[in-house]
Amino acid sequence: MLWKIALRNLLRNKRRTGFSLALVVIVTMGLVLFNAFVDYTYTGLRETMIRSQLGHLQIFQRPYDEVTGQSPLMHDYKSVKDIVSTSEHVAIVGARLNLQGLITKGGEAESISFIGLGVEPEAESYLSTFRTTVEGDPLRSDRPFAVHLGRGLAAQLSVVPGDWVTILGTTVDGVINALDVEVAGTVTLGVQQMDNRYLYMPIQGAQSLISSDAATNIVVLLDKTDHTRSVADQIEQRFAKEHLDLKIKRWDELAEYYRQVVSLYSRIFGVVSVIMLAIVIFSVSNTMSMSLMERIQELGTLRAVGATRPYLMKLLVTEGFLLGLLGGLAGVLVGVCACQFINSLHVVMPPAPGMTRGYPLGFRLGWSILTGPMLLVASTSVLSTLLPAWRGSRINIVEALRYV
Amino acid sequence: MKPASDGSVSMPRAMSCVRLRSVTKEYMLGKALVPALRGVTLDIDRGELVCVAGPSGSGKTTLLHLMGCLDNPTAGELTVLDKNVAEMSDGEACRMRGTRIGFIFQSFSLIEVLSVFENVEYPLLLHGWPVGGRRERVEEVLAHLGLKDLAKRRPTQLSGGQRQRVAIARALAPNPDLILADEPTANLDSTTGHDVIDWLSRLNGEYGITIVFASHDPKIISAARRNINIVDGLIASDVTL
Ligand SMILES: Nc1ncnc2c1ncn2[C@@H]1O[C@H](COP(=O)(O)OP(=O)(O)OP(=O)(O)O)[C@@H](O)[C@H]1O
Ligand SMILES: [Mg+2]
Numbered sequence: 001m002l003w004k005i006a007l008r009n010l011l012r013n014k015r016r017t018g019f020s021l022a023l024v025v026i027v028t029m030g031l032v033l034f035n036a037f038v039d040y041t042y043t044g045l046r047e048t049m050i051r052s053q054l055g056h057l058q059i060f061q062r063p064y065d066e067v068t069g070q071s072p073l074m075h076d077y078k079s080v081k082d083i084v085s086t087s088e089h090v091a092i093v094g095a096r097l098n099l100q101g102l103i104t105k106g107g108e109a110e111s112i113s114f115i116g117l118g119v120e121p122e123a124e125s126y127l128s129t130f131r132t133t134v135e136g137d138p139l140r141s142d143r144p145f146a147v148h149l150g151r152g153l154a155a156q157l158s159v160v161p162g163d164w165v166t167i168l169g170t171t172v173d174g175v176i177n178a179l180d181v182e183v184a185g186t187v188t189l190g191v192q193q194m195d196n197r198y199l200y201m202p203i204q205g206a207q208s209l210i211s212s213d214a215a216t217n218i219v220v221l222l223d224k225t226d227h228t229r230s231v232a233d234q235i236e237q238r239f240a241k242e243h244l245d246l247k248i249k250r251w252d253e254l255a256e257y258y259r260q261v262v263s264l265y266s267r268i269f270g271v272v273s274v275i276m277l278a279i280v281i282f283s284v285s286n287t288m289s290m291s292l293m294e295r296i297q298e299l300g301t302l303r304a305v306g307a308t309r310p311y312l313m314k315l316l317v318t319e320g321f322l323l324g325l326l327g328g329l330a331g332v333l334v335g336v337c338a339c340q341f342i343n344s345l346h347v348v349m350p351p352a353p354g355m356t357r358g359y360p361l362g363f364r365l366g367w368s369i370l371t372g373p374m375l376l377v378a379s380t381s382v383l384s385t386l387l388p389a390w391r392g393s394r395i396n397i398v399e400a401l402r403y404v
Numbered sequence: 405m406k407p408a409s410d411g412s413v414s415m416p417r418a419m420s421c422v423r424l425r426s427v428t429k430e431y432m433l434g435k436a437l438v439p440a441l442r443g444v445t446l447d448i449d450r451g452e453l454v455c456v457a458g459p460s461g462s463g464k465t466t467l468l469h470l471m472g473c474l475d476n477p478t479a480g481e482l483t484v485l486d487k488n489v490a491e492m493s494d495g496e497a498c499r500m501r502g503t504r505i506g507f508i509f510q511s512f513s514l515i516e517v518l519s520v521f522e523n524v525e526y527p528l529l530l531h532g533w534p535v536g537g538r539r540e541r542v543e544e545v546l547a548h549l550g551l552k553d554l555a556k557r558r559p560t561q562l563s564g565g566q567r568q569r570v571a572i573a574r575a576l577a578p579n580p581d582l583i584l585a586d587e588p589t590a591n592l593d594s595t596t597g598h599d600v601i602d603w604l605s606r607l608n609g610e611y612g613i614t615i616v617f618a619s620h621d622p623k624i625i626s627a628a629r630r631n632i633n634i635v636d637g638l639i640a641s642d643v644t645l
Pocket of ligand 2: 464465466586587
């Protein structure tokens with residue numbers, strides 16, 4: 001009966017309730033859209049970072065410096081690879097060797113510093129899916145001295161695939177070493193700064209530049225991102241058993257940028273939510289106060305036939321809750337439809353600053369994305385009813401009865 | 405006002421329904437005190453049918469509200485159905501109103517969003533009647549007052565006389581000891597008004613429910629055996645025929 005009365009009271013002034021309800025619906029929808037967009041962005045960014053660069057796990061020789069990310073070279077990386085690749089959920093394992101040095105076209109041309117990465121081409125084609133070839137041929141392990149240049153770097157050197165360049169580096173013994181390599185192709189990572197600095201080559205070639213047979217780290221790609229933690233634990237145990245002094249870093253520990261984005265969006269989401277919920281509070285408490293003003297005599301009558309203050313409070317709060325619940329449900333529904341609709345349009349957003357590629361505008365829906373805003377709005381609605389309801393329940397009975 | 409500590413004031417007669425001793429009631433209007441009752445001493449026994457008459461502003465409504473435990477007196481002693489009103493908590497007063505006292509208002513005061521049936525059922529629901537007993541009781545009361553066919557209607561779909569009959573049914577439903585009616589006929593034409601008073605006297609006669617109604621309509625006043633006339637917050641006459 002309480003619910004029935006509360007519902008009928010809401011329906012009394014359909015226009016006013018409708019207005020409030022519409023606001024609640026819009027706010028819920030907004031929260032759902034924002035939530036779904038952020039989640040899509042997180043997921044997209046996460047997979048981008050993992051598949052373009054980080055992998056799910058990276059394995060380093062200890063001692064690993066947490067601040068700089070530096071670690072000693074790993075000499076028996078091949079046996080480590082064997083252990084890792086036989087673990088469950090592991091899809092791809094590739095070794096990498098970090099390089100840095102100078103690159104020049106030779107002769108009078110100036111030299112430019114580069115950051116280089118020695119890679120295992122077969123594995124790397126899965127680990128760097130976002131690195132796309134602009135021009136030329138892929139890297140091949142049977143051509144250790146054929147390299148890829150970032151397209152900005154190639155432009156600075158004014159070289160094209162087929163040209164030869166000289167790279168200079170330091171061997172593990174501290175001796176300067178030079179290597180003539182062929183430009184196999186030019187690539188882009190979608191980030192200008194990286195395209196201007198990066199050089200990629202098969203790990204054997206990179207090893208001969210530094211005169212070593214070692215790798216810097218091993219990058220592991222799993223079948224699913226959700227397995228990251230469990231696989232990391234499992235591999236850690238196997239290393240311990242084999243007495244290997246290795247450090248495992250998960251992608252989320254390595255992805256500083258991802259963490260920054262998440263915390264930025266979370267803050268934006270917080271601010272936006274507060275503003276939107278303030279609208280709900282204002283609208284619902286206004287509606288409830290007005291509705292109570294119109295019903296003062298009736299509230300007096302209810303008290304006269306024996307309704308207690310707590311009962312009135314309960315009745316009025318139920319009205320606010322229903323408003324929030326119905327508005328929230330409708331808002332979630334509308335939000336889901338809006339998400340699906342926009343997803344179906346396949347909109348591509350213009351590139352973010354510093355990026356060379358646009359990204360798709362999308363929404364990702366999940367239960368938590370729907371229930372979160374729903375609960376938030378319903379509880380806000382209840383909250384904003386508390387004060388008017390408390391006032392309503394404390395009316396002076398005889399004054400209310402005389403009220404016209 | 406608390407009873408005197410020697411206990412002499414609170415010795416109600418066995419038959420007492422409402423008992424007032426030097427009851428005053430003042431309202432605050434801004435900063436001014438408005439005296440509505442200025443020392444009323446009065447006994448109403450169980451089973452009486454009483455009319456409170458008097459000119460507008462004389463204090464009839466105030467008196468009925470006090471008897472209905474809707475308000476506390478400013479001073480004096482007020483006992484309703486053997487309970488000292490000033491000492492009641494809000495919850496106790498609610499329980500009293502919901503179970504032992506019925507109220508009928510000039511403006512009907514039915515709950516608009518509820519049907520006739522639900523309006524009559526409401527006080528029972530508020531005081532924890534089990535569903536089965538509740539329905540049975542409501543049907544019984546509606547049948548008794550000839551309202552069976554209107555059970556599903558909303559108050560706005562009823563005439564004034566029908567509405568006031570629903571209000572009587574609502575007051576009667578919890579099987580109260582006392583029914584208070586504040587100018588129950590003022591918004592009705594004289595025939596319908598007479599019907600309402602007839603109903604009230606029938607309830608008084610059949611069930612022995614004490615009935616106190618306020619009116620300033622001379623034709624209606626005569627329906628009661630006892631007439632209390634108040635003028636300017638004081639009892640001017642108290643006549644039992
Ligand atoms: N809430 C209030 N604040 C101030 N004064 C009030 C209040 N309620 C009643 N009064 C005053 O108390 C006095 C008695 O009022 P009451 O309503 O009891 O009279 P009444 O006999 O019922 O009048 P009527 O026949 O017009 O209904 C009046 O002077 C009225 O103005
Ligand atoms: Mg009056």
